[in-house]
Amino acid sequence: MVTGRPLLQGHRARWVLAVVLGALASACAVALMAVSAWLISRAAQHPPVLYLMVAVVGVRAFGIGRGVLRYLERLVSHDVAFRLLARLRQRLVAGLADLAPTGLPLWRRGDLLSRLVSDVDDIGDRFLRVWLPVAGAAVVGAAAVLLLGSLLPTAGIGLAVALLVAAVLVPLLDDRRTARAERAVVRARSQRAERVGLLLEETTDLVLRGEYDDRIADLDRIERDAVGAQRASARSAGLSAGIAVLAMGGAVLVSVIAGTAAVTTGDLAPVLLAVLVLTPLALVETVQAVGTAAAAARRTAAAGDRVREVLEAGEAAAAELPTGDLPESRPDGPVIELAGVAARWPGADRDAVSGIDLVLRPGERVLVTGESGSGKSTLIAVLLGFLQITAGRMTVDGHDAADIDPEQWRTLFGWCEQQAHLFDTSVLENVRLARPTAGDDEVRRALDGAGLAGWIDGLPAGAATMVGEHGAAVSGGERQRLSVARALLADRPLLLADEPTAHLDRATADAVTGVLLDGGPRRAVLLVSHRPEDGELVDRVLHLDHGRMVHPVPTG
């Protein structure tokens, strides 16, 4: 559950310090007002200046203390909040990694981004804008009530009632409206992130299909909803703030009436009248913060629910993952076997592959062919452990994959994909991702192996050249070879290549296929390809038709 308690673990002392500092800063503001009031009243009686010195020092100390303590409170509380947010994001990303890739379509990409960024930020606000002001207001409010009550009980009661109205009653009465408005704010924000993401991804298609303007109009509608929701939320907050001022005004009035009467009857020293009257005014800001805290509490609750969904899905996925170790590796490399394997994508009503029997021995090269949609990529997803098998058995050296920790299982495989993702960093670092501990020399050898030496020599900064956002500065063939370089650097016992030459010219495709298949005696290679000529380069061909293996392999 995304609540403060588990998140706060290890940070409680800092958190208490932030609350104490915040309360002291608010207390300084109230004390400043009270002491100033006393000082002005007393000074009006022209006493010897010595009588006033303590109060003068007090005014200075409280004035400086208010600013310094508030600064320190901000420093400590934001430090705690950022630590908590980092911890929460780590947990979310770890959960998503357990869900990926088949579980990720549970949420649209923009929606997921909004949960990871804005919703998590809102949860940070729970500490900064909900608990902190409420804790501070509770401490300072109680102290002010005690102070006024000790001077004149009626004034204390008046202040207590005003505080209850402004900080408890109004937020409670307004709760349903606030909750609705804040839920709408969070929903509109997520829709906006989702639609903007889609719009950016599909701009070219939308323009060509003439649907771009409709999408912009749709976005405008969402934006109007978002603004409407924010207005409703601001109206609520404004109302609470206004009532807080009125309530404190009421407390001032009670103090004036009761205080004047008490001074007349001699029950109260005249110099204390100003203290009674001005102290409630110093509390206005503190009480208003409680009003906005109520709205923030509602928003963070809505955001918390959305983050919790992702966390719980991740935790559920993690709980189901096996934890066994890979068996001791054999000197000549592992043997991977699939016997009668079937697998189904989430939400599908039939298996995407079934009855798959396949043995991959060290050094073997197997070509997988089949029409589009016949299940070739699904077979790779099964091998990589991304897709649960629904029937049959997959083993490594006789040990069931279903018992092995998926992270360990995946260390068996190198993967050369169709559209390798490139990050906005250098060529070198993009390849090093495959084995982060690899030295520059090893990365360069992998680049050479993938036939990229000539290309790199021609780059302005060699292998240190940046590839641009999403690899914008890299051609399709170069991207493909970078993917090959990654697979070579990873140097895993089994190399899976899913149509690695799909977008390449014949000569480049021949070269890339050659490099991939030349894995040596220990590395098995499973190549998915539509090129008939690749059949000549491998030991075996596995042909798929509607998810099932076909024997004999059709020719031509």
Ligand SMILES: Nc1ncnc2c1ncn2[C@@H]1O[C@H](COP(=O)(O)OP(=O)(O)OP(=O)(O)O)[C@@H](O)[C@H]1O
């Ligand atoms: N991520 C996915 N989620 C749901 N269904 C999927 C997913 N990927 C593939 N499928 C379904 O599984 C079946 C096999 O698809 P697969 O991508 O494995 O075929 P393929 O042989 O690799 O096709 P292509 O040559 O076009 O890449 C298809 O019916 C497809 O719709």
